[in-house]
Amino acid sequence: MTTPIDFKAQLIAEFQLNETRLNGESRSSLHQRRRLALSRFEQLGFPTIRHEEWKYSNVKNLVSQEFNITPSAEISHDHLTSLEIPNLAGNILYFINGQYQPQLSTIVSPADEVEILTFAEGYKKYPALVEEHFAKYADDSNDAFTALNTAFAQYGAFIHVTKGKVVEAPIILRFISDARTENVAVQLRNLIIVEERASLKVAESFRTLGEFASFTNTVTEAFLGKEANYDHYKVQDESEKAFHIGTTQVHHNDKALSYDTTVTLNGGWVRNNLNLVMGGEYVEAHLTGLYLPNGKQHIDNHTLVDHAMPNSYSNELYKGIMFDKSTGVFNGKIFVREDAQKTNAYQSCKNVLASPDATMNTKPQLEIYADDVKCSHGTTTGQMDEEALFYLQSRGIPKDKGRALLMLAFAEDVVEKIKIPAIREYLESAIAKKVGEV
Amino acid sequence: MLKIENLQASIGEKQILKGINLEVKPGEVHAIMGPNGSGKSTLASVLAGREDYDVTGGSVLFEGKDLLELAPEERAAEGIFLAFQYPVEIPGVSTTNFLKTALNEIRKYQGQEPLDAVSFLKRMKEKMKLVNIDQSLLSRSLNEGFSGGEKKRNEVFQMAMLEPKLGILDETDSGLDIDALRIVAEGVNTLRDGERSFIVVTHYQRLLDYIVPDFVHVLYKGRIVKSGTKELALELEEKGYDWIKAEVDALV
Numbered sequence: 161m162t163t164p165i166d167f168k169a170q171l172i173a174e175f176q177l178n179e180t181r182l183n184g185e186s187r188s189s190l191h192q193r194r195r196l197a198l199s200r201f202e203q204l205g206f207p208t209i210r211h212e213e214w215k216y217s218n219v220k221n222l223v224s225q226e227f228n229i230t231p232s233a234e235i236s237h238d239h240l241t242s243l244e245i246p247n248l249a250g251n252i253l254y255f256i257n258g259q260y261q262p263q264l265s266t267i268v269s270p271a272d273e274v275e276i277l278t279f280a281e282g283y284k285k286y287p288a289l290v291e292e293h294f295a296k297y298a299d300d301s302n303d304a305f306t307a308l309n310t311a312f313a314q315y316g317a318f319i320h321v322t323k324g325k326v327v328e329a330p331i332i333l334r335f336i337s338d339a340r341t342e343n344v345a346v347q348l349r350n351l352i353i354v355e356e357r358a359s360l361k362v363a364e365s366f367r368t369l370g371e372f373a374s375f376t377n378t379v380t381e382a383f384l385g386k387e388a389n390y391d392h393y394k395v396q397d398e399s400e401k402a403f404h405i406g407t408t409q410v411h412h413n414d415k416a417l418s419y420d421t422t423v424t425l426n427g428g429w430v431r432n433n434l435n436l437v438m439g440g441e442y443v444e445a446h447l448t449g450l451y452l453p454n455g456k457q458h459i460d461n462h463t464l465v466d467h468a469m470p471n472s473y474s475n476e477l478y479k480g481i482m483f484d485k486s487t488g489v490f491n492g493k494i495f496v497r498e499d500a501q502k503t504n505a506y507q508s509c510k511n512v513l514a515s516p517d518a519t520m521n522t523k524p525q526l527e528i529y530a531d532d533v534k535c536s537h538g539t540t541t542g543q544m545d546e547e548a549l550f551y552l553q554s555r556g557i558p559k560d561k562g563r564a565l566l567m568l569a570f571a572e573d574v575v576e577k578i579k580i581p582a583i584r585e586y587l588e589s590a591i592a593k594k595v596g597e598v
Numbered sequence: 599m600l601k602i603e604n605l606q607a608s609i610g611e612k613q614i615l616k617g618i619n620l621e622v623k624p625g626e627v628h629a630i631m632g633p634n635g636s637g638k639s640t641l642a643s644v645l646a647g648r649e650d651y652d653v654t655g656g657s658v659l660f661e662g663k664d665l666l667e668l669a670p671e672e673r674a675a676e677g678i679f680l681a682f683q684y685p686v687e688i689p690g691v692s693t694t695n696f697l698k699t700a701l702n703e704i705r706k707y708q709g710q711e712p713l714d715a716v717s718f719l720k721r722m723k724e725k726m727k728l729v730n731i732d733q734s735l736l737s738r739s740l741n742e743g744f745s746g747g748e749k750k751r752n753e754v755f756q757m758a759m760l761e762p763k764l765g766i767l768d769e770t771d772s773g774l775d776i777d778a779l780r781i782v783a784e785g786v787n788t789l790r791d792g793e794r795s796f797i798v799v800t801h802y803q804r805l806l807d808y809i810v811p812d813f814v815h816v817l818y819k820g821r822i823v824k825s826g827t828k829e830l831a832l833e834l835e836e837k838g839y840d841w842i843k844a845e846v847d848a849l850v
């Protein structure tokens with residue numbers, strides 16, 4: 161028997177090894193920030209289920225695995241054909257085990273409209289801008305995975321839209337874990353800056369190749385200037401052996417408008433954090449999510465909407481269809497701070513248990529410190545609507561097909577929010593396939 | 599066409615149908631009347647194949663086939679249509695889309711090719727006119743937020759689209775204003791072609807003024823206790839059910 165490798169120690173050692181290769185950069189303020197993050201990670205350690213935020217999501221199986229934390233990325237276009245999204249157009253960037261693959265990628269938007277770089281390139285080219293925003297929004301003081309991610313920030317995308325620019329073509333970031341030959345662990349860090357009155361649609365797509373385990377720890381920070389218009393979609397279709405922990409952090413200024421949609425088609429063990437902080441007034445934010453776990457998949461969505469300023473609006477809708485022995489978690493926090501008068505905040509989470517062995521834990525958490533606000537929340541978890549199913553059958557639609565039709569209709573409220581047609585269509589057909597087969 | 603013999607059905611421990619006998623021949627219209635809770639909707643549901651009910655005895659033959667052996671969708675494909683007393687709201691599925699799926703599933707069962715888009719639209723237009731239903735209603739989610747009358751009209755529209763051999767209308771007249779009632783009844787009458795049969799469950803003579811039945815039956819406590827021609831309905835309209843109840847209850 162080999163002694164189990166200590167994942168935490170392995171990561172810290174890798175950080176230190178990395179540092180020796182940095183030369184001049186090690187004195188940069190970016191790196192000082194990484195160091196701070198590492199010390200936080202060291203102190204926090206991986207959370208256990210005794211931690212309130214991790215009560216239903218146990219990382220034990222994740223941290224006890226052995227991963228190559230510096231996996232290589234050698235792949236040709238042929239390996240990716242099975243992962244392609246039909247008719248996808250726009251800026252499409254491939255990252256294999258975190259490393260950007262220019263030969264597989266297409267950038268169509270002119271640089272004066274939007275700057276699309278890797279995180280490392282972005283820092284080289286715009287150090288001041290990166291330092292102004294990096295790690296300013298995603299809080300790593302109490303979150304081990306964000307701390308870890310901040311410490312290793314290097315792989316991922318840097319996207320910058322300057323004042324008033326409307327980016328016509330969407331940006332699709334395709335993150336592929338290549339687990340064909342070994343267990344791989346990857347840390348992804350994206351920084352997205354959308355300045356005043358600028359507009360951007362960006363999608364993150366997560367896929368796995370191969371049968372080995374993968375661990376993706378990803379953080380995307382978005383800064384939205386005044387009246388910025390931002391659509392962000394996260395689409396996950398990973399393997400049964402994939403662990404995914406991700407934080408999407410959005411910081412709004414006055415009158416910014418955001419749509420965040422998270423769709424989890426598949427993934428062995430998934431934790432998504434979506435945190436919105438409204439640092440301005442008259443912000444409008446939409447959060448939607450859909451998850452369809454089957455088998456023994458575990459999908460946890462934690463959301464936080466922080467109404468820090470008055471006169472803003474947030475609307476949240478999460479939906480789940482739980483198959484087989486899958487487990488799900490929804491935790492939705494809404495904070496309305498003392499100053500945030502005239503806040504409108506709505507939250508709803510609806511789940512269908514398609515199997516008696518599936519479980520769903522929901523926890524809305526509203527903390528309201530202002531008095532002139534409109535807030536509502538509701539969660540439902542129930543069986544398939546048998547009356548509706550009989551109605552469809554009585555019109556000649558076979559039971560399985562009727563069930564699939566109802567599930568598709570249930571999912572559509574979320575899918576329709578996606579404004580990149582190729583992704584919406586891909587999801588519709590993937591969902592139809594999944595609900596028809598499971 | 600339809601032959602029901604000594605049909606008994608219960609839900610849980612409670613027996614609701616206690617031996618129904620009824621024969622419907624091609625082209626006939628049978629009205630079923632009877633007090634609330636007597637089992638009319640239960641009979642309709644059992645014929646359509648609702649699984650909540652246990653059939654504990656008796657038989658139902660539809661065109662010689664054992665209906666009780668078939669799944670609800672197979673019964674629909676064989677030509678049975680139930681217009682629900684309480685049509686179900688289905689968010690996210692438009693009537694149009696739903697009907698296209700239903701129609702093509704039925705065609706598949708019958709070994710026919712799916713209807714092409716042009717023929718489907720043509721049929722839609724034709725049947726919409728028949729029940730005076732608006733396109734905007736059909737593009738909305740099925741029955742969601744429809745008024746009571748709109749739901750009922752949508753049921754008849756669906757029946758017209760699917761062209762069943764036997765239409766079972768469960769109180770399709772209730773909730774309709776007088777104009778809608780006339781439209782719905784005319785729609786049904788247009789579908790009467792000498793072959794297609796109907797079972798019409800109703801509480802009101804006013805529907806039977808438009809859809810003139812060949813036979814009228816009174817269902818009470820899970821049995822057909824009286825059968826007659828259209829004159830029986832008029833008599834019920836005049837005298838109510840008490841005299842029938844008294845007759846039946848005296849026997850027990």
Ligand SMILES: Nc1ncnc2c1ncn2[C@@H]1O[C@H](COP(=O)(O)OP(=O)(O)OP(=O)(O)O)[C@@H](O)[C@H]1O
Nearest residue numbers: 609614632633634635636637638639640641650683
């Ligand atoms: N799902 C059920 N669970 C328990 N009892 C039921 C159920 N469905 C029907 N019943 C009972 O069966 C009896 C017959 O009901 P049914 O709906 O068939 O009556 P009906 O003749 O259609 O009445 P109405 O004229 O009010 O529509 C009633 O006593 C009713 O309460």
Ligand SMILES: [Mg+2]
Nearest residue numbers: 638639640683
């Ligand atoms: Mg009834």
